[in-house]
Amino acid sequence: MTVVPRIVGFSLLLTSLAVAQTAPEPADSVSTDWIQKFDGDWTTISRSPDQSVTYKGSMTSRRIGDRWVVNEFRTNMGGFHCHAQQTLGVDQKRNVFTATWVDNALDFKWDYEGTLDETQKQLVFVAEGPSMSVKGATARFREIYEFRHADRIATTSQILTDDGNWKTFMSGEMIRKQPDAPIVKPSAAPLLMFEGEAERAMKFYVSVFPDSGIEKVLKYVEGENGKAGSIKHAAFRVAGTRLLCIDSPVDHQFEFTPSVSLFVDCESKQQVESIFKKLADGGNVLMPLDDYGFSTRFGWVTDSFGVSWQLNFGELK
Incomplete structure (x- = not known):
């Protein structure tokens, strides 16, 4: 059996806009909203039918106007670094979704058409492409994108067998990456250490200088290692500059x-x-x-x- 690496990479990345024996009946209206749902950064996960093989990759999707997105996929499939690019758009005249696909595995350019199913939750693409088993032959493929919610898409990749049935050869999902927590930049502020007079000093400085004020005060309570009521940590502003102060919980010689x-x-x-x-x-x-x-x-x-x-x-x- 001759395995065509393009087909495997196509579905493993969950990027295929695959295929059906006959294209599904067009929906009443093909909305550009469905195209825009892809916009963003995604983690892609693909699994073999028995779940024994799993590949993880990424997809970056960027909008071009309202009718197109360009999707770029990268994944490492057991040592083969697959890199692919896909266009996905809307042909409103024919009331269908359209797409193209190229990658670094084959010199074959894929062309797809797709529609929504009756539930309006699954986006089904159909295409004719190189057979996975017979060299030089073609086969029909189908890939179903089920939008579970805005940040999760389940996928099913299938091939039409000789007996007329659809066989699932890969399944997976795409999970939208969440924005990283903001990077906290380092900052510096003078810290004044007192021995029981931090609060009085802080209030005095705030009264002396313009553009000053107390921002935060945290005091020791009974049972902690500092004197109850003394300043555990405080932040205040003097002449527009942030200062910190504490009451030392121990006596010091300086x-x-x-x-x-x-x-x-x-x-x-x-x-x-x-x-x-x-x-x-x-x-x-x-x-x-x-x-x-x-x-x-x-x-x-x-x-x-x-x-x-x-x-x-x-x-x-």
């Missing part, structure tokens, strides 16, 4: 250091002076507001919580 500061560009001389005064209250002035050459109005201060701030108005030189 504090904030001026070697890391929060730098804020202010909008006016009055604003920089007002903010500096509030931060310096109970804190430590490292550089008073002045003209230092690199800026006409700059100051450096550590607030009462130990956090260091560099405030600036004017262009840095």
Whole structure:
């Protein structure tokens, strides 16, 4: 028996627009909606009748206007990498679906016609193609696409035998691929670690700076490893910049250091002076507001919580 690889690949990929002894009676109206249902990215699965052989592949379907889609199939069938392209469309004058198919297995171009069955759920295509058993001969094939729902299509591939019966030689399904979850890009935000004063500090900063606010607060509860009521995790915004803060659940031997500061560009001389005064209250002035050459109005201060701030108005030189 001579096996023609084109036919096997055609049905294994579930891309065949196969075939019938006689074409089904045309439906009352061939709708372009059925063509558009194919649009998208799909996983294809095909199985032998006894389910002992399964191949998995992919189909990418793209619309060309309202009446056509172009489908591209790829699958690895036991070492043979099948690559095929199919056009699928509507001939409304003749009230039928039409298609063509080419692949890397044969130099034969397939032409198909199809209609919907009486239930309007199955799309049946018919074609004449190279025989699977007799070299040089042709045979009739039929492939049925049953639309279970918008994201799942069951397929049945059949050949017309000498006794006039349809024999299923492959079945399978196409499953629409769901969009990947959005890629979360890495982000950075300063995190301030306090020892019991995180909430008070956060509220103070929000009151001092414009364009500020508290976004999220999560506190420890009884039984957790932090003091109940203290900040487990909080996010807030200072002058448009997102900051994080926590209350350390354990005592530590270090504090904030001026070697890391929060730098804020202010909008006016009055604003920089007002903010500096509030931060310096109970804190430590490292550089008073002045003209230092690199800026006409700059100051450096550590607030009462130990956090260091560099405030600036004017262009840095």
